[in-house]
Amino acid sequence: MSRRLQSLHPAQFFSSSPIGSFYSLRTVDSDDDQREQEPLISSESTSYANTPRTRSPRPHYRTTGPSSHPDAFYKPNSGQKHTGFDAILERFRNSKVVNFIDNFAVENEPGLNSTQLMLTNLDLRPVEPERRQWGAWNYVGFWIADSFNINTWMISSAMITEYGLSWWQSWVCVWIGYTISACFICVMGRIGAIYHIGYPVVARASFGIWGSLWPVFNRAAMACVWYGVQAWLGGHCIKIMISSVWKNYETVSNTNGDPPTREFMAFFLFWLLSLPALWFPVHKIRHLFTIKAYFVPLAGLAYFAWAISKAGGLGPVVHQGSSAKGSDLAWGIVKGIMSGIANFATLIVNNPDFSRFARKPRDAFWSQLVIIPVGFAFTSFIGIIVSSSSAVIYGEAIWNPLDLLERFLNGASSGERFGIFAIASAFALAQLGTNIAANSVSAGTDMTALMPRYLNIRRGSYICAIIGIIICPWNLLKSSNKFTTYLSAYSVFLSSVAGVIFCDYYSVRKGYLQVKDLYSDRKVGPYFYTLGCNWRGYLAYIFGVLINIIGFAGAVGATVPASATYIYNFNYFTGFLVAAGSYWLICRISPIDALSPTGQWFEIGDDSVNACMAYDEESSIDVDGMTESDNTLFGKADESSKAIDVKGVFDVVQAGWRSIEWNRPLIVLHGGPGIGHKYLLSLTDLTTDFGIPVIFYDQIGCGNSTHLREKNGDSGFWSVQLFVDEFHNLVDHLGLASYDVQPKNLNKLIIGNAPASVRDWLEGVVTLKNRLPQDIQDVLDGCEKKQDYESPAYKEECTYFYKLHVCRCEPWPRDLLDAFENLRADQTVFRAMNGPSDLTVKGSLKD
The missing domain is CATH 1.10.4160.10 (Hydantoin permease)
Known part of the structure; x- marks a missing residue:
């Protein structure tokens, strides 16, 4: 009888997130004794990768339910029923005339619904690196x-x-x-x-x-x-x-x-x-x-x-x-x-x-x-x-x-x-x-x-x-006068357009754009505004045109005041400045969304490289509407769970942004070992604010994944290779051609506490312990020397160590508390790999 891995149903944490997913890993029994026995974890994958893999070993996971496959995030819901005007529109879309016209449609990416097809094609998409010549x-x-x-x-x-x-x-x-x-x-x-x-x-x-x-x-x-x-x-x-x-x-x-x-x-x-x-x-x-x-x-x-x-x-x-x-x-x-x-x-x-x-x-x-x-x-x-x-x-x-x-x-x-x-x-x-x-x-x-x-x-x-x-x-x-008059006339309109765009990008947004949302008609999108129209931009545009309109009438022969003519002589400047100034003032009175998250200049640039523009209309899940079991399984995020200072996170993201390709998922590896993913939930901000897919998963032995308490103390089973292999099984199951694990310059954010070697880690622990008051050092050293790790005094001083060197928030964020609760509930992995304490290494990692 073989045991195989299975991934549970993925879910999104926020309704505005394209693909914020959580996976738990489980072993299941196979009733087919005649089938070739499969190992719990494939041994073909030997290392982490930040590039597409050349091999595709057979997956050791399977999904439960049709919506658990990643493709479900891209496919429109064809079974949706339409009524009223929508039904008429749907019949028209399925008519022979439309089908004939569709023969002339240009090439586009798969998975777009009819509305999205009116917003993008291959020529409108961000230019790929190979075409930047x-x-x-x-x-x-x-x-x-x-x-x-x-x-x-x-x-x-x-x-x-x-x-x-x-x-x-x-x-x-x-x-x-x-x-x-x-x-x-x-x-x-x-x-x-x-x-x-x-x-x-x-x-x-x-x-x-x-x-x-x-x-x-x-x-x-x-x-x-x-x-x-x-x-x-x-x-x-x-x-x-x-x-x-x-x-x-x-x-x-x-x-x-x-x-x-x-x-x-x-x-x-x-x-x-x-x-x-x-x-x-x-x-x-x-x-x-x-x-x-x-x-x-x-x-x-x-x-x-x-x-x-x-x-x-x-x-x-x-x-x-x-x-x-x-x-x-x-x-x-x-x-x-x-x-x-x-x-x-x-x-x-x-x-x-x-x-x-x-x-x-x-x-x-x-x-x-x-x-x-x-x-x-x-x-x-x-x-x-x-x-x-x-x-x-x-x-x-x-x-x-x-x-x-x-x-x-x-x-x-x-x-x-x-x-x-x-x-x-x-x-x-x-x-x-x-x-x-x-x-x-x-x-x-x-x-x-x-x-x-x-x-x-x-x-x-x-x-x-x-x-x-x-x-x-x-x-x-026919005459130079008619020609120059025409030139001036159209500059009146285009100067106002330029003024609004300039002010919006440089002054209001400070260089920050969410590129994927520029191709989305979702009503919750930051650029949908009111019925898809930004009235602020149009009001400023009208102001920019009006300042020149009387002078323009004079240019084509009407009798107008001399002052209007003088203003019109500066038509491009007046249109540009009035439109830009009006837009800035209107946005101060009625602020818009998707501004620079730092409040300072913030251009993210190459995040748009491989943008997938498809949104599944049905893939947005309202967290508040989940059932109790859903909340138990996936974790319900609230404001108290934001464990990381937002501006601090953004500053780090900005440093390494150009190494992340748009819509290439970021797979978050939790530590512990065996602590689970919940303390990392603040990374869902990458999905909510930037549209980067973030995949969390609980490794075998903790959280919502299969718990193997019978392997307690088996340091030979709980090896580093086990976790490397299960990671690649997850990648293979999801069918990811490329992904990010540790993007350049993001190592402090993604891998916040991973030692280059256990020896270096232990030396760091000693350094941090030496910063503690001497009486606390004496308690810790004494208990570790006697291997009395269950002593209340030892646990109390470890908590002091955590509050000083792990998390200084008071009280601790809910996400972090939940993660430590996971670790407390089942310490099988932690004890086998690390040992009885964070401050010592006695398990399989010591070598």
């Missing part, structure tokens, strides 16, 4: 490539044509505007670099799980508009390339009206050529930006030199003064600075979409902080000088560099036509890279958040491309 130089190449685009030239040129600034005044505005933009970029990008999540997920913390859809839609809409604008400019490049080869292209008859047929054909050709580039995932397109960073600046310098040459040198260009004077000049400078910031309105909020691919947070910080103002100032300088040169060459300032390049075709020689073709092709490449980096990826990411069940970044990018045609982008570029 962007180093500092990749970001340098990215921004150099992005800065060399026609739109940057046009914005800097518009400072001359629209605001009447001189070339050097425009350039100063560029430096200031893009330096400020770089600061905003790095501040927002840090969130993605630390937690490896994109803008749509970041917005959920500030606006709510469902409330984030409006800010995400705003960003997606602007990305689609920008895609169309950049594609139209790319089409202009294609038109110049064709015209430089085919002289008669300009004479193609116009059958299209507005825009002319030849321009629309070139635009459509560029649009088609862009489609294959949208296929590749983000982490694989970084090399395109590297190629662009080398090729396009050379073409820009060639254009710069050619324009200066045609203007008769730099002298006539740089000696042009500003046409604006007095207050017009002052406000022109302000508008010039703000137009540079407005150019980054979309890039600021969605920078986490790219920074989340950073190998290390610093790779996405210093590189962007330096290269953005340098790269954009260099490109803008070329644009400013080229635009100023056009005023010398043709008597009027041409704000669009492509229009100027097209004028160079008039009377051009074959060699000049080749040069124009090369420059135009470089600009076409620039537009392609910019459209991917700034628009298609961002729009794709945002659309993924809007419909994650059916859209990924690739599909969203193609939808963005289609919308880019539908919006008729040529209408936005």
Whole structure:
């Protein structure tokens, strides 16, 4: 007759805990005498492991009841009955139409219910380490490539044509505007670099799980508009390339009206050529930006030199003064600075979409902080000088560099036509890279958040491309005034979004996010707020928009007070600051959940690496609703059981957090030996506060596991290997591919009193005993010398030792008292392995 191990039903200690489980181990008799005899504990496992095991020995446990298997925590309850509206919704979900549409669903992790499928997919999840391939130089190449685009030239040129600034005044505005933009970029990008999540997920913390859809839609809409604008400019490049080869292209008859047929054909050709580039995932397109960073600046310098040459040198260009004077000049400078910031309105909020691919947070910080103002100032300088040169060459300032390049075709020689073709092709490449980096990826990411069940970044990018045609982008570029007005208009909305997110992360939460809850629609989740919407964020957002709305009306032609216009001239700053300040004040009045547990700066970062986003709707157990037997079996936690100072625990957790993978369980090994798990119940805070699964179990011989009193004194049976083997049996039974036992830098928390050797332990006991009053030392030494461990005097002085060196709380926490009661009730394991006293080692551990 064999004896095997069995694990009892797992339970959660708190209703908000995903997988806080307790297992007890038991031996059961097998009635099958013909079956091959199995040992109580397998001897195949020989050591603890912090990595996936390569062997999978057959389990020596079995579960009682269907819900005792870990899979039950991930599977939705398919047997749940629905009534009323829920029944109608359930019938719709099971309809043929929905089943047909589901054929187009994107790949996702198993175990998600229909609601969870609307919150996550593989593109929305935190970026895994193998996809974090962007180093500092990749970001340098990215921004150099992005800065060399026609739109940057046009914005800097518009400072001359629209605001009447001189070339050097425009350039100063560029430096200031893009330096400020770089600061905003790095501040927002840090969130993605630390937690490896994109803008749509970041917005959920500030606006709510469902409330984030409006800010995400705003960003997606602007990305689609920008895609169309950049594609139209790319089409202009294609038109110049064709015209430089085919002289008669300009004479193609116009059958299209507005825009002319030849321009629309070139635009459509560029649009088609862009489609294959949208296929590749983000982490694989970084090399395109590297190629662009080398090729396009050379073409820009060639254009710069050619324009200066045609203007008769730099002298006539740089000696042009500003046409604006007095207050017009002052406000022109302000508008010039703000137009540079407005150019980054979309890039600021969605920078986490790219920074989340950073190998290390610093790779996405210093590189962007330096290269953005340098790269954009260099490109803008070329644009400013080229635009100023056009005023010398043709008597009027041409704000669009492509229009100027097209004028160079008039009377051009074959060699000049080749040069124009090369420059135009470089600009076409620039537009392609910019459209991917700034628009298609961002729009794709945002659309993924809007419909994650059916859209990924690739599909969203193609939808963005289609919308880019539908919006008729040529209408936005008919005049520089309309273009800059549009820029300012959308920065009003996005500055408020950025202000709320900035304040929420840096001031209110102090860098702390519970990543898994950003993918959960559970009503008890910290980011669900009210019906999935954070009204605080929306109220602050509205305040940020309202401060600029009157001035915006004036910008589009309405008559408004002068003060409103002055405020609107600082639209990004006013929107950002008012939204951020309002949010901070509202959160002071109506606090939110999931703040920094220490009250200080607390970024936990890589806990999101392997996040499993599935929540079982039925797996949350209300402890207060347990039966008496349940409470006896699992232990009922209350406030008095919090044995460890919360801030102290958090400080330790922070030190070693990055070594814990999200949703990789932490298996807690209790000591004693034979004291049971109850004194460690405060570790359930890791599950409640951070979502880390914590598994407790009572080892054989104590607590709720099988008691083998017949093995009392059998030091050969109670060996270290016995406990190593039973630990691996537990791991095998649960089917854990990886787990944490003693994460790096957490040893003081997890293994609080494990000696490196018994000799070291005994030396430590002597040191601690020597700190006791001499009379107490005399009692302890005398009783140990006579081996009188049951003496009341000896037990009294041992209790004094415990209160001084084990737990100094008065009274002792309930969890600790329960653990010592376990040890008092059955000392079989303790006496066999340690001996009759904590202060001596006489059992199997002595060797």
